[in-house]
Amino acid sequence: MKLIIAIVQDEDASRLISALMNDDYRVTKLATTGGFLRAGNTTLLVGVDDDRFDNCMSIIEKLCKSRKQMAASPITAGSAAGMYAPMPIEVTVGGATVFVMEVAQFARF
Ligand code: 2BA
DSSP, X not given: OEEEEEEEOHHHHHHHHHHHHHTXXXXXXXXXXXXXXXXXXXXXXXXXXXXXXXXXXXXXXXXXXXXXXXXXXXXXXEOTTSOEEEEEEEEEEOSEEEEEEEOSXXXXX
């Protein structure tokens, strides 16, 4: 058995959870925040048997889209008044950031 930890964009989370549930996967949704953008994202925990792992990864890959977002960069630009403002930069977020771990033991009591 494996534990998939998938960090996805909030916009994709609902459709992804529905697709996984329809395919009989069990899912836990966590409301999380990305360290770089300081914006909300969604982390899903999915415990899967090995023979259903590839299918689960395909569903995640298919439903999670990458999007461009603007972020304030740590680099600053000077202004006429001598003030310094963060320069906006464009970053490409997602589709999904996925970690896969082997599960040593699984129990449901
Ligand atoms: P954030 O940390 O908010 O990052 C959002 C996007 O900003 C990233 O998209 C990436 O395109 C960009 N970014 C992040 N750190 C950067 C940096 N130091 N310099 C320049 N650009 C940077 P993704 O890579 O698709 O990541 C989406 C979200 O997945 C992240 O949100 C974070 O919550 C999570 N994540 C990504 N890699 C991770 C890792 N190695 N460990 C834990 N969480 C991770």
